[in-house]
Amino acid sequence: MPISQMEEKFPAAYADFVKVCGTLEEHYRDMQDMEFTVENGKLYMLQCRSGKRTAQAALKIACDLVDEGMISEEQAVLMIEPRNLDTLLHPQFDAAALKAATPIGRGLGASPGAACGKIVFSAEDAKAWAARKEKVVLVRLETSPEDIEGMKAAQGVLTVRGGMTSHAAVVARGMGECCVSGCGDIVMDEENKRFTLGGKEFHEGDAISLDGSTGNIYDGIIPTVDATIAGEFGRIMGWADKYRTNADTPADAARAVELGAQGIGLTRTEHMFFDADRIAAFREMICSDTLEERVAALAKIEPMQRADFEGIYEAMGDRPVTIRFLDPPLHEFVPTDEADIEALAKAQGKSVERIKSIIASLHEFNPMMGHRGCRLAVTYPEIAEMQTRAVIKAALAVRARHPEWDIRPEIMIPLVGEVKELKYVKDVVVKVADELIAAAGSPMKYLVGTMIEIPRAALTADAIATEAEFFSFGTNDLTQMTFGFSRDDAGKFLGAYYDRKIYESDPFARLDQAGVGKLVEMACRLGRQTRPDLHLGICGEHGGDPSSVEFCHKVGLDYVSCSPFRVPIARLAAAQAAIKEKNA
Numbered sequence: 001m002p003i004s005q006m007e008e009k010f011p012a013a014y015a016d017f018v019k020v021c022g023t024l025e026e027h028y029r030d031m032q033d034m035e036f037t038v039e040n041g042k043l044y045m046l047q048c049r050s051g052k053r054t055a056q057a058a059l060k061i062a063c064d065l066v067d068e069g070m071i072s073e074e075q076a077v078l079m080i081e082p083r084n085l086d087t088l089l090h091p092q093f094d095a096a097a098l099k100a101a102t103p104i105g106r107g108l109g110a111s112p113g114a115a116c117g118k119i120v121f122s123a124e125d126a127k128a129w130a131a132r133k134e135k136v137v138l139v140r141l142e143t144s145p146e147d148i149e150g151m152k153a154a155q156g157v158l159t160v161r162g163g164m165t166s167h168a169a170v171v172a173r174g175m176g177e178c179c180v181s182g183c184g185d186i187v188m189d190e191e192n193k194r195f196t197l198g199g200k201e202f203h204e205g206d207a208i209s210l211d212g213s214t215g216n217i218y219d220g221i222i223p224t225v226d227a228t229i230a231g232e233f234g235r236i237m238g239w240a241d242k243y244r245t246n247a248d249t250p251a252d253a254a255r256a257v258e259l260g261a262q263g264i265g266l267t268r269t270e271h272m273f274f275d276a277d278r279i280a281a282f283r284e285m286i287c288s289d290t291l292e293e294r295v296a297a298l299a300k301i302e303p304m305q306r307a308d309f310e311g312i313y314e315a316m317g318d319r320p321v322t323i324r325f326l327d328p329p330l331h332e333f334v335p336t337d338e339a340d341i342e343a344l345a346k347a348q349g350k351s352v353e354r355i356k357s358i359i360a361s362l363h364e365f366n367p368m369m370g371h372r373g374c375r376l377a378v379t380y381p382e383i384a385e386m387q388t389r390a391v392i393k394a395a396l397a398v399r400a401r402h403p404e405w406d407i408r409p410e411i412m413i414p415l416v417g418e419v420k421e422l423k424y425v426k427d428v429v430v431k432v433a434d435e436l437i438a439a440a441g442s443p444m445k446y447l448v449g450t451m452i453e454i455p456r457a458a459l460t461a462d463a464i465a466t467e468a469e470f471f472s473f474g475t476n477d478l479t480q481m482t483f484g485f486s487r488d489d490a491g492k493f494l495g496a497y498y499d500r501k502i503y504e505s506d507p508f509a510r511l512d513q514a515g516v517g518k519l520v521e522m523a524c525r526l527g528r529q530t531r532p533d534l535h536l537g538i539c540g541e542h543g544g545d546p547s548s549v550e551f552c553h554k555v556g557l558d559y560v561s562c563s564p565f566r567v568p569i570a571r572l573a574a575a576q577a578a579i580k581e582k583n584a
Contacts, residue, residue, distance in 0.1 A: 006038065013043040024048050029071050030079070031061045055084040059232035073239040074579050080236060082546040082572040086112040086213065088233060089565050090176065093211065094223040101209075101218050104198030107158070107183030108491060109215035110169035112565075114224045115156025115178035116209035119202055121193045123150020130154070137208050139195065141188055142488065143168040145332050148274050151177065156210045158217065160186045160195075163494070165476040165487045165508040165541050173541070176565040178212035182491035237568060240575035263320035265472065265561020266412075266539035267312060269305065269387060270328050278304050279333065283344050286330050287358045291382065298386040305387065309394030318405035322472060322539070322561075324412040324451065325387050325425075329372040331362035368477070368486065373415020373451075377425045384425055388432040396440050409446040412472055417454040419463040426467055451539070452523050453477035461523035465530035473520050473557075475540030475548075479507050482516050508541070511548035521555045528556075537561060546573035553577035 007014040017036065020043070024032050033051035037044050053061060062076040071079070090113030093101075117135035120126045123146065129136045130153035138154040140147065142161040151157055151171060156178035159168045163182055172179030187196040193204040200219065202208065209218040273282045278301060285297035312321055335341050345355045364370040377384040391409050399407045411429055416422045426448045437444055449470030452458055455478070461471070480487045487508050497503045511517055520538075527534045537559040542548035544566030550573060552560050562570050 010038050010041055010043075013038045013041055016043040020045055026070065029065065029075065031065075055087045056232075058084060059088075059236050063232040063235050073242070076236065077240050077572065077575050078579060080572060082569045082576070085233075085568050085572065086565075087227070089227055089568065090114070090178070090212070091224040091226050093209070094225055097222050101220075101222055103216040104200065104219050105183055105185050105217040107180040107215045107217065108162075108164055108169075109211065109213045110162075110164055110166070110181040111157075111172035111177060111179035112213040113156075113176070113178040113227075114209070114211055114213075114222070115154075116207065116221045116224060117155045118205050119208055120150075120154070121190055121204060123147040123153075125204070126150035126153040137210060139186075139188075139202075139208075140168070141190060142166065143171070145270060145328060146274055146279070151175065156180070156212065158183065158186075158208070158210055160184065160188050161488055161491070163487045163489075163491045163508055164506050165479075167488075170476070170541060170563070172212075173544075173563040173565065176563075178210050180210045180212060180215050180217060183215075183217065184492060233568075237571060240572045242575075263322075263559070263561075264312065264316060265322050265537055265543070265559060267321065267323045268327070269324060270326055270332075273301070273333065275304075280344070280347060282333055283335065284348060285383075286333060286362070287344060287348055287350070287355060294380065295382050298382060302386050302390050305390040306394045306397075309391055310398055313394060313398040313407055317402075318407055320408070320410060322410040322412050322449075322470075322537075323387075323391055324414050324539075325374075326376055326383055327373050327414040329362070329364055329367045329370050330376070331359070331364065331367065334359045334362060368480070374413050374421050374425050375415065377413070377428065378421055381425075381428045384428045385432050388429045389436065392433045392436045392446070395444060395446070396436065396442055399442065399444060407444065409444075410470060411446065411448050412451055412470075413448065413468075414451045414474070415453060415477075416450040416464065416468075417456040419460065419467055422450055422464060422467045447535070449535070452520075453481070455482055455519055458519040458523040461526035462530045465527040465534055468527075468534075469531070470535035470537070471523060471527055472561075473523070473536075473538045473540065475511060475516060475520070475538055475542045476508065478519065478540070479512065479516050482519060483507060483512070510545050511542040511551055513551050517551055517555075520552075524555050524557070544570050546576070549573035550577040550580070553581065 021034065024034065028050065030050045031053065032048045034048040035046040037046065058080055062079045065071045066073060066076050093114045115137060117137045118129065119139050120129055120136045121139055126136050126138045127150055136154050137156045137158060138150055139158045142159050143151065143157065144167060148171060152175065157168050157172050159181045160183055162168055166181050168179055169181050185197060189195060195202055197217065207221045209220065209222040273279060281297050281300035285294050288294040288297055335344055341355055342352055345352045348355065391411060395407045395409045399405060413422055413425050429448055433446055447469040449472065450464060450468045451474040452471050453474030457464055476487060494503065494506060524536055536557045538552050538557055539561045541562065543560035544562030546569065549560050549570055553574065560570050560574065
């Protein structure tokens, strides 16, 4: 019977029940799930435990307990499970509609939220259909940087290959977009725009729904509801910010600030090159035969990149901004479509055969460990020169407009494994930067640091720190290089490893503290032996994982960065780590 009827039928037992509820809640300082019975008018309590709750309910309960004087603000912060905040920041399926649906397949829940729409198989189609106001889901074998515009246009992304830190997963999280990756059960036929899953063949235009939290895939449209953030969310985040360490974030500066970021820990400059008006100039640079041709092509890109950096500095004010120089191998930028190859050949004044020859020469057997990162700047220092000019000119321009802001660019050289290669690239950066700053008559300072993502860099961190003014741990690459498996292919066998208890969790989602973590701790210690004021942070996706954030706090990192929509999770986790350390 309803509790209200109990009060009418068994007033004495009800009075006892209310008293016992107060006693238990006061004792446990939490909302309780209580089991009881009434026999012959007498109350018998059977058991109690802290009650399960949704993320929204958890925030309200914590705030209510603070308002009632039951718990402190610190205790309220500790009560919230950081991962559960995801559901407050992204659209979700309508609960009633979801209950009636059965998944037809499952991949990795790579970026939370819910999405539904018509299937498209290319970035170009995603943009074209979205322009017609169609909601679409982009389905690919795997995505690459040139798919970014299509990913933006889609409601969600589904890939056959890839893990939690594949290109699709990382970019989707940065956009706050739903993504299911690594669904190996899909039999894909991209050429004919169809795939088979769960015994059914799907074609372009068929409807599909994705759950980026569970990885479930559904046939047809399941209605979604927008995320709602109650007032308690802001209160809890305010308390968290009182007690936490710093938290930085990458990419979408305005969104990151809105969600509480204190800076940008990683700006991936390569994502800026894929806009339609830029990719042509960048491809010209790649296909140039001479230094003069490359410099001419880079001169077209510089003002565009400078404008991007100015926008970021305007959005961030004088919060720290770390800008990573070009990282991916050049083959990711070259055209594959025949029409694009012909257009590039015409622009370059070269034959189609010559352009195809250049493209073929860029092929690498293992691009992850190939001609990328600082190796590009060693081979083509003019790329680093252009990017330095864009960064410094942008910072000087914004600083001139806002003299009250102490803008201090942080330039990050990626994939360093040897101090001499860092010194070579740093010398290029410093020469250009110092000349520009001196010509402007500005007192602006800047930092040049590196991304620690190769085990050798961690092992020789004392030497690396003689040149690097900050370290940012790129734990995505550091994890795959330490384990020796690819983040894009590991999904094929990791399931068996979880089943057999070889791994308890995905090392790309939760930092491997015993192995990769030992390298991070060693690099922190060695680096600060050389340079005591060395600034340390993490810019891998582990920056949004609560247990990894706590580890980063313990080993002395100054900040963590993560994709914008994971900032509240990182803020809360950082606060919990600080509170636990203080109370230890």
